[in-house]
Ligand SMILES: Cc1ncc(COP(=O)(O)OP(=O)(O)O)c(N)n1
Ligand SMILES: Cc1ncsc1CCOP(=O)(O)O
């Protein structure tokens with residue numbers, strides 16, 4: 164039970180930020196509602212922390228993200244010596260995101276990765292790279308090691324001479340062996356990697372992209388200092404069962420403000436009409452599957468969508 168002073172502070176946070184985070188997230192075809200979450204058990208006793216923990220849960224942030232935000236709100240309050248309910252935490256130092264060892268960072272990749280095609284086969288990878296998609300990923304789901312090796316090698320070959328950067332999803336050893344541009348891993352994949360395996364990826368010189376679905380996962384991703392961070396799912400997607408609700412553009416905007424030190428990729432349910440509002444958040448790349456693979460004319464879609472996003 165919150166005491167009335169803390170409840171009043173929490174109400175002020177909710178009041179100030181509900182139009183941004185708490186309201187029904189828009190998009191006619193992709194309407195998403197973020198529902199209030201139970202407030203998790205408190206880890207500390209300061210007023211700013213307790214009020215923020217309650218308010219962020221009310222605003223629909225899952226327990227680990229509400230905890231992360233509440234800790235950041237407390238640090239912001241101590242640093243600025245005032246509890247400003249209007250100032251949503253967005254300073255990396257308040258999330259423990261400052262001061263990492265640059266020697267441990269994965270190799271840099273451009274901030275503007277441009278259109279990012281996430282594709283099921285080497286054939287699709289080659290086709291989209293030839294159509295001008297600047298960043299492509301082979302997302303080949305198989306447990307057959309021989310098939311994986313073949314597909315990864317074929318994808319590396321397929322992008323040769325096109326200028327496209329090729330990331331390989333999941334199959335990091337095959338990606339290293341074949342000499343891809345980079346590897347993409349999810350949070351569970353990252354958790355499953357032993358220190359020696361992560362060191363092997365780092366030593367290979369390949370870039371590393373990591374999926375995130377909220378504040379706590381961004382902080383975890385930062386611990387390995389990847390080459391880019393993917394943020395999603397922004398909108399509902401039929402292609403992957405997501406453990407968390409779609410994030411929507413308001414949260415995406417807040418993530419981008421916080422994670423400026425990384426190249427950022429938005430993913431999940433993004434179609435051509437949504438490109439302008441996604442790009443307005445400041446991400447350097449939009450990753451899509453269906454917008455390419457299910458398009459009536461995938462080559463024309465590749466050219467059309469690529470033209471939307473600057474590349475560096
Ligand atoms: C650019 C990009 N972002 C996120 C994902 C999802 O990766 P992951 O969480 O590993 O899930 P699977 O794609 O393996 O199902 C991605 N592939 N690419
Ligand atoms: C692989 C993946 N990871 C998060 S959303 C997603 C699928 C994105 O596909 P689409 O762009 O068709 O929604």
Ligand SMILES: [Mg+2]
Pocket residue numbers: 332333347348349352
């Ligand atoms: Mg994966």
